[in-house]
Amino acid sequence: xxxxxxxxxxxxxxxAKKDSSIIFISVDLGAPSLDKWRDELPDQFIAAGISEQxxxxxxxxxxxxxxxxxxxMMASWAARCFEQIRxxxxxxxxxxxxLGNGVALGYAPxxxxxxxxxxxxYMRAIEGMEIHSPSSAQLTxxxxxxxxxxxxxxxVRLERSVDSTLxxxxxxxxxxxxxxMHVNGLYPGNTGAKKIAVFSSGYLLHRAGKVCEIIANKxxxxxxxxxxxxxxxxxxxxxxENVKNCDFLISIEEQALIGGFSGAILESLSDLKINKGLIRxxxxxxxxxxxxxxxxxxxxxxxxxxxIASKCINQIMNN
Amino acid sequence: MDLGKKxxxxxxxxxxxxxxxxxxxxxxxxxxxxxxxxIYLDSxxxxxxxxxxxxxxxxxxxxxxxPILAELGYFKxxxxxxxxxxxxxxxxHPDRSIPGCTYVxxxxxxxxxxxxxxxxxxxAKQTIVILGDAELYEGSVWESLxxxxxxxxxxxxxxxxxxxxxxxxxxxxxxxxxxLSQKFESFGFDVLELNxxxxxxxxEAMTEPPKNPTVIIAKTVKxxxxxxxxxxAEYHTIIPRETSVIASMLEGLK
Numbered sequence: 086x087x088x089x090x091x092x093x094x095x096x097x098x099x100x101a102k103k104d105s106s107i108i109f110i111s112v113d114l115g116a117p118s119l120d121k122w123r124d125e126l127p128d129q130f131i132a133a134g135i136s137e138q139x140x141x142x143x144x145x146x147x148x149x150x151x152x153x154x155x156x157x158m159m160a161s162w163a164a165r166c167f168e169q170i171r172x173x174x175x176x177x178x179x180x181x182x183x184l185g186n187g188v189a190l191g192y193a194p195x196x197x198x199x200x201x202x203x204x205x206x207y208m209r210a211i212e213g214m215e216i217h218s219p220s221s222a223q224l225t226x227x228x229x230x231x232x233x234x235x236x237x238x239x240x241v242r243l244e245r246s247v248d249s250t251l252x253x254x255x256x257x258x259x260x261x262x263x264x265x266m267h268v269n270g271l272y273p274g275n276t277g278a279k280k281i282a283v284f285s286s287g288y289l290l291h292r293a294g295k296v297c298e299i300i301a302n303k304x305x306x307x308x309x310x311x312x313x314x315x316x317x318x319x320x321x322x323x324x325x326e327n328v329k330n331c332d333f334l335i336s337i338e339e340q341a342l343i344g345g346f347s348g349a350i351l352e353s354l355s356d357l358k359i360n361k362g363l364i365r366x367x368x369x370x371x372x373x374x375x376x377x378x379x380x381x382x383x384x385x386x387x388x389x390x391x392x393i394a395s396k397c398i399n400q401i402m403n404n
Numbered sequence: 405m406d407l408g409k410k411x412x413x414x415x416x417x418x419x420x421x422x423x424x425x426x427x428x429x430x431x432x433x434x435x436x437x438x439x440x441x442x443i444y445l446d447s448x449x450x451x452x453x454x455x456x457x458x459x460x461x462x463x464x465x466x467x468x469x470x471p472i473l474a475e476l477g478y479f480k481x482x483x484x485x486x487x488x489x490x491x492x493x494x495x496x497h498p499d500r501s502i503p504g505c506t507y508v509x510x511x512x513x514x515x516x517x518x519x520x521x522x523x524x525x526x527x528a529k530q531t532i533v534i535l536g537d538a539e540l541y542e543g544s545v546w547e548s549l550x551x552x553x554x555x556x557x558x559x560x561x562x563x564x565x566x567x568x569x570x571x572x573x574x575x576x577x578x579x580x581x582x583x584l585s586q587k588f589e590s591f592g593f594d595v596l597e598l599n600x601x602x603x604x605x606x607x608e609a610m611t612e613p614p615k616n617p618t619v620i621i622a623k624t625v626k627x628x629x630x631x632x633x634x635x636x637a638e639y640h641t642i643i644p645r646e647t648s649v650i651a652s653m654l655e656g657l658k
Contacts, residue, residue, distance in 0.1 A: 131524075133551065134547075134550065134551075136544075136547035136550070136551070138513070138514075138517065138543070138544035138547055139517045139520070139544055139547035139548045139550075139551055141517075142514050142516075142517025142518045142520070142521065142544065142548065143517050143518075143520050143521040143524065143548075143551060144521060145517075145518050145521055146517065146518040146519060146520060146521015146522040146523075146524070146525065147521040147522075147524065147525045148521075149506070149507075149518070149521070149522060149525075150521070150522055150525030150526050151525070152525050154521075168511060168514070169514060169517070169544070172508060172511045172514055173507075173508070173514050173517070173518055176508045177500065177507055177508045177518070178500065
């Protein structure tokens with residue numbers, strides 16, 4: 086299997102061979118898929134050194150000159166050049182793609198400096214910014230093509246490990262790409278039973294699927310898992326369609342619970358005047374000073390599958 | 405063209421539109437007037453405003469460009485009278501919504517990296533970036549300097565408006581910038597130090613585009629042309645509004 090970031094860069098490399106306006110800027114970060122690029126397309130590769138601010142400003146200048154720049158950095162450091170993204174790219178009207186590698190706890194056990202757990206909140210605030218968390222190989226490929234075909238200011242959150250991709254991508258939704266969300270799993274309940282929608286994204290879809298399974302088994306309610314692989318903008322029509330028959334809404338995110346994923350969904354629900362509440366699960370703290378694998382840290386910090394399921398069942402049954 | 409006469413005319417227009425609203429940074433604009441005239445209006449300098457690009461790093465001094473752009477026909481001179489007023493197109497910091505301006509204005513330390521991107525993408529095009537000396541405190545400037553020197557972007561000329569003052573006082577007392585020439589040289593730049601109010605020196609430095617990555621340190625006087633404001637840090641944001649004072653400022657230019 087291939088990690089999502091290598092799927093993305095591999096596809097981009099193929100496209101860059103035919104499109105010389107594609108320029109890859111690395112902030113001193115490598116990837117197996119990048120070695121070939123550096124050898125074969127040196128004129129479309131810029132080693133910016135560990136200097137995120139200049140890398141983004143240069144990318145803005147390239148975009149203003151008609152290039153399609155991709156700035157590849159550890160997701161955590163996108164906060165360091167927030168002003169450059171906001172000012173030179175968003176305000177300046179210069180579309181670039183930021184490839185954030187290793188989102189949320191993806192670099193565990195590197196420690197909290199390497200683990201951006203609020204990046205959705207701060208990136209979401211930038212006007213015109215699109216945010217993507219592709220969860221499958223297919224979506225990652227589709228997204229790479231889209232960024233070349235239709236340049237915009239984008240923050241693409243890429244997983245760096247092979248175990249983070251959903252192996253099977255299934256959807257009956259032909260508009261899944263346009264909508265930015267799709268039904269990723271359906272866990273049937275008893276006939277006429279209440280309906281629950283679970284919203285999640287990226288790496289946490291693994292866990293969210295298991296949560297859905299437990300809830301469906303114990304309550305016999307019908308549970309639907311919805312993958313928000315595009316977190317901004319949220320398609321209100323698609324969201325409305327996905328929640329219209331639901332009695333309970335649940336969100337599960339690998340972020341601190343201020344202004345991030347669930348914040349985005351709540352804003353959208355409010356705009357739609359849908360007031361069903363949202364049972365939210367996220368990290369207990371933005372800064373986790375503990376050792377462990379990503380999964381161990383998730384278990385210990387508010388995102389254990391069994392705990393989420395049992396809290397959900399309690400709330401739903403007592404409602 | 406009598407550049408000295410033009411300089412007086414533009415300083416006078418700057419003083420008029422700045423004092424009419426009291427908005428912006430008159431002193432920072434006055435220090436860069438002559439450099440901009442040399443770039444835009446001296447036919448012996450290489451910059452061609454129709455195809456080349458000027459990026460303002462120290463955009464708070466950017467309004468110095470407005471009388472020049474009006475002269476070149478980018479917008480009507482009447483716009484100067486509506487500076488910072490509702491319905492007008494000219495703002496405190498020049499930005500891409502204003503004809504003849506690029507980029508956005510107002511955030512220090514970023515124009516140079518943006519200009520580096522332009523210069524990297526289009527080597528046949530000439531780009532000039534104007535930096536304030538106090539802007540050099542931004543770390544991002546030095547990231548960009550490394551980048552420009554490494555890629556030998558000699559189609560990008562860096563001009564530092566070395567008026568010697570930050571908001572709080574002289575740079576050398578606040579936080580030392582010198583030896584500035586050696587700093588740029590050690591980063592791989594050719595450095596030219598000159599009098600930023602001397603059209604002959606400016607012309608000699610800009611007759612041809614640079615052959616190596618180059619920094620011009622233009623030694624200037626903050627608030628140049630208004631005696632009582634010159635070289636005084638407290639006038640960074642203070643703009644006189646009294647009619648008699650404005651009259652004497654304009655009289656002093658003659």
